[in-house]
Amino acid sequence: MISSLEELRRKEVIDITSGERLGYIDDVRIDLENSAVTELVIYGRARMLGIFGKEDDVVIPCGDIRVVGSDVVLIKRSVTPELSGATKNDGRYLKIPSE
DSSP: OOOOHHHHTTOEEEETTTOOEEEEOOEEEEETTTTEEEEEEEOOOBSGGGTTOBOOOEEEEGGGEEEEOSSEEEEOOSSOOOOTTEEEETTEEEEOOOO
C-alpha cells in the first residue's frame, strides 16, 4: 500500500492496548540515508488557547504500527507512559507525592 502524507493526515491514530485516541497524524520523520519513514508525529494540543503552552508531541515509531486502515492507524506502543508513582485521571498522568 502506498500512501501520501496528505492521506495519512486524515487518519486517526488509536492505541489498541488502551483504546486511547491519540489524534491525527501531523508529520512524519524520514531517514534520508535509507529513504524510509521512521516515525509518525502527532503535535501536542494547545492548552487554554496556547496561553499555558502545549502538551508534548506524540512520536510513534513505525515498528509500533499494527494496521493502516482507510480511516485509522492502529498502533501498539512498545514503550508505555511511565506509571510508577502515578495514577491515570481523564487521560492524564498525575504525580502522587511520596510519603
